[in-house]
Amino acid sequence: MPELSLVLVNGEFAGADTPALDVRPLGDYWGDSTGVEVVENSPSDIGALMYTSGTTGPSKACMMSHNYLCNIARAGSNLVALEPHDIVWTPLPLFHTSGLQAILGAIIVGGKVSISLKFSVTNFWAEIETSGATVAKIMASMVPILIAAPEDDAMKRTFGQVRAVVGNPFTPAQKQAFYDRFGVKYIANNQYGSTEVYCGTSVPYLADTPQGSAGKRNDDFDVIVLDDNDCEVPYGTPGELCFRPSKPDVMFSGYWQQPQKSAEVWRNLWMHTGDMVRMDEEGFIYFTDRKKDYMRKGGENISGFEMEKTFIGHDAIGEVSVHALPSELGEDDIKVVVVLADGANLSHEDLWHWSRERVPSFATPRYIEFRKELPKNGVGRVLKYQLRDEGVTPATWDVQTTDLVKKRVSQ
Structure with missing residues (x-):
């Protein structure tokens, strides 16, 4: 480390005598x-600003109180009974x-x-x-x-060392692989957070x-699923997931310098997440x-989400994003953006025919586009708003401009 010139030591230094190093x-x-x-500081004072992921629009800075930061530490630690x-x-x-929780959780338990x-x-x-x-x-x-990944010596030596993994989502097969191959005893993947x-x-x-x-609901929050009129929907019916705190200062305190955006999500005494459940x-x-x-x-x-689960099942597809574009008929036309798996070949026509056999006729995509990569934020989430804003690009294939539509009409 030739750039290193000064080392500060707490206690006695037992290292080698290095004239070029100032200790x-x-x-x-x-x-x-x-x-x-x-x-x-009081528990409600703002301790940090943290930006949202920005997958559906520009990121917003969430005001996080000191108590909310402590609650992040506690709640995340409870997921795996951190000691x-x-x-x-x-x-x-x-x-x-x-x-952030990885650090705060370790601090709060002394780990x-x-x-x-x-x-x-x-x-x-x-x-x-x-x-x-x-x-x-x-x-x-x-x-x-x-x-x-292939097995290596470090993997063998650490079998069973990691008792718990936090991540979401895990399929049943992926969970079993972590249990059997790595000796993990618990997967914490049944939680919602933003x-x-x-x-x-x-x-x-x-x-x-x-x-x-x-x-499901825990002691920190009240949870409800609402329709577009903020009325509670019956069990099993999709609606928007909404929260309100059961304790003071256990969630964000609004968006920094964006009171209108804060008011948009806080309606009728509920914080609207924008997630359908x-x-x-x-x-x-x-x-x-x-x-x-x-x-x-x-x-x-x-x-x-369900469409993407279907398309990712194609062996030639490495990544996929499905979103809507405005239709001249007043509803939506569906666009599928695909990153092919390494070494894979696939035509627009073949993928369109494949989709017709697996999704309802009304969900068959009009547009298909192959790309080398999808736009993503800093934590790897696809920026769908950017794809929507780009609309129909020169690289977009449109089934309406092909003979496939004519053949369907004539059949």
Whole structure:
């Protein structure tokens, strides 16, 4: 490290005598507290600004009180029953609530945290081994990569070392792979969270939970599913997920310098998330789509989330995003944007025919576009608003301009 010239040491330095290295006591550099004003904070005072992911529009800065930051630490730690002896490993960015929680959660229980600068599948198990991690917080996109990676010595040596993994979503097959191959004992993936409301729904550690659910109401929040008129919908009916706190200062305090945006989400005493869910009779919620990502065609509602689950099942597709474009008929036309898997070949026509066999006729896409990559934010989420704004590009294939439509009409 040729750039290193000064090292500050707390306590005695037992290292080698290096003339080129200036080693000094840390105490020599302690600041002088004389004249420093001590500010007393209340739990409701703003402690941080954290920006939303910006997947449906420009990011907004959430005002986060000191108590909300403490609640993030506590609620996230409860998901895996974090204890002082635990070491949390994560590559998640610290401008994301999950990344921030890794640090705050360790602090609140007196544990430790290891922050990886960048996720690397080849170095993952070596970092787990070196850090001594017992809990890992990862993104969903990392799950299949880790499962598909070849076995290495570090993976073998750390079998069973990580007792719990926090990430969402996990399929049943992915969970089983983590249990069997890596010795993980628990996957915490049944919770709902956003920058505005962290762990709005959740389940207790080791609880038996329905597959695919995002948990249920906890002691911190009241939860309801509402229609467009803010009336509660029956069990099993899709509607917008809404929250209000059961305790003071356990969620965001509004958007910084955007009172109109704050008022838009706080309506009729409920904070509207913009996420569409359904709730079963036991109170478990199931995500269906972002409200802005819902499409309507032929008088039918279409979930972009469900459409993407279908298209990602094609062997030639690596990534996919489905969204609506305005139709001249007054509803929506559906556009599918695809990133092909490495080495895969696929034509627009073949994908269109494939989709007709797997989705309802009213949900068959009009537009298909192949791209090298999808626009994403800093935590890897697709920026659908950007795709919608781009509309029909020169690279967009339109079934209406082909003979396929004529053949269907003549049949």
